[in-house]
Amino acid sequence: MKNSIDLAGDLDEFLILLRGLVREPSVIGSEDAFFRVLRRELDELPIEVTRYHGLLVARGKAPKGQILSAHVDRHGLICTGPNEFQYAAFIIANRSEMTGDSVSEQTMELIADRFHGQRVQAHTPYAGSYLGQGTINRSFICPKRRNLIFEVSGLDFLQPGTPVSFLDRLTVSSGFVRAQLDNVLSVAMLVYLFRCGFQGTALFTAGEEAGRSWQHALAWFQRHDIATDRMIVLDTSPYSSEQDALAQHVVLRTRDATSTFASNVTQELESRCKTLGIEYTYKDKYVEMLNRSREKPLSFGRTELGRLIGATEGRITGTTLQVPTTGYHTANETASLESIQATLQLLKTYIR
Structure with a gap:
C-alpha cells in the first residue's frame, strides 16, 4: 500500500x-x-x-x-478517403517499424471497441481552425490495413489528410x-x-x-x-x-x-x-x-x-x-x- x-x-x-x-x-x-x-x-x-x-x-x-x-x-484520426477515417499514429508511422512489439500495437486490440459514441472534432492541419464535430459510431481493426478504422457521422464533407481529434475536456x-x-x-x-x-x-x-x-x-x-x-x-x-x-x-x-x-x-x-x-x-x-x-x-x-x-x-x-x-x-x-x-x-x- x-x-x-x-x-x-x-x-x-x-x-x-x-x-x-x-x-x-x-x-x-x-x-x-x-x-x-x-x-x-x-x-x-x-x-x-x-x-x-x-x-x-x-x-x-x-x-x-x-x-x-x-x-x-496525441492520438486521433485522419480522414483517408470519402467518409473514411483511420487511427492517425499508424498512418504517420513508418510501417516497417511496426513489428508487433510496441505498446501501441499491442494495445490496439484492447481499445478497438472503446470509441463508440466518442465525440470528435475536425480542424485544419496547420492552423488548427475548427471545421466541425462528429460522433464515432463504430471502430474496428482492419487486418489488411493493420489499422483501426472508424465510422464517423457528421464529418462526411472532410477532405483526405484532415486531422480529427477527440473532443477532449x-x-x-x-x-x-x-x-x-x-x-x-x-x-x-x-x-x-x-x-x-x-x-x-x-x-x-x-x-x-x-x-x-x-x-x-x-x-x-x-x-x-x-x-x-x-x-x-x-x-x-x-x-x-x-x-x-x-x-x-x-x-x-x-x-x-x-x-x-x-x-x-x-x-x-x-x-x-x-x-x-x-x-x-x-x-x-x-x-x-x-x-x-x-x-x-x-x-x-x-x-x-x-x-x-x-x-x-x-x-x-x-x-x-x-x-x-x-x-x-x-x-x-x-x-x-x-x-x-x-x-x-x-x-x-x-x-x-
Whole structure:
C-alpha cells in the first residue's frame, strides 16, 4: 500500500494550465497549432524558446544543467478517403517499424471497441481552425490495413489528410483527473516547472506515438554538438486496472525494449523518491513479472529515450519518469491527483 502524499500544496494553478492545454488539438502529424499555443505559454516566462522542425526547445539560465523532455502529440484520426477515417499514429508511422512489439500495437486490440459514441472534432492541419464535430459510431481493426478504422457521422464533407481529434475536456473528481492525458500531462508539467523557476532545458517533441520524436531530438543534439547522460523523459505509463495503477505514485524504468537506461540517473530518482516519501515501482520489472505467466509476452515498449541511446551508442542517455494511468490511449485516461502531486514534487527538486 503506498504512502499518502500531502495534497495541501496548491494544485489549482497546474490544473488550470492542464485544462487549457487539454482543449487544444494536437493530433499526431498535425502538431503545429499546438506548438504555437505551447510557445505562447512559454514566451511569458524569462526563458529562451526556439522552434525547430518537430521540436520546440525551452532553455533557462542554466541550459547545460538538467535536460527534460516531453511529447506534444496525441492520438486521433485522419480522414483517408470519402467518409473514411483511420487511427492517425499508424498512418504517420513508418510501417516497417511496426513489428508487433510496441505498446501501441499491442494495445490496439484492447481499445478497438472503446470509441463508440466518442465525440470528435475536425480542424485544419496547420492552423488548427475548427471545421466541425462528429460522433464515432463504430471502430474496428482492419487486418489488411493493420489499422483501426472508424465510422464517423457528421464529418462526411472532410477532405483526405484532415486531422480529427477527440473532443477532449479535463474532468477532476474524487481525487482523479480524466482526459486524453498522454502526452499533454507531461507537457503541462514542464511548463509548470518553468513557472516555478526551473532553469535547465526542456525538449517538446512531435511524433512520439509514431516512433519519430527521437529523430527530432537527435537532430537538435547533433546541431549543437551536445551530449548528456542526465536526460529525463516524462510520460504516462499504462496499467490495465486501477488497483495496479494506484500501487505507486510514480513509475521508473531501468530499460525499454531497445536499450538500458542510465543507472546513475535512475538511482538518483529512486533516492529522491525515498527522501520525499514517494512510492515508486519499476515498469520493466512489473512487465517481467506479468510475462512469467503469459503465453504471449507483453512489450517493454520502444521509447524515445531508448532509440536515442541506441542511435548514439550511449552518448545521449538518461532515464524516464512516468505517471501511472488507466484507460490508456482514450479520451478517458485517468491519473490520480496524488501521483501528479508526487511527480511535481519530484521535478521541483531539479530547480536550482
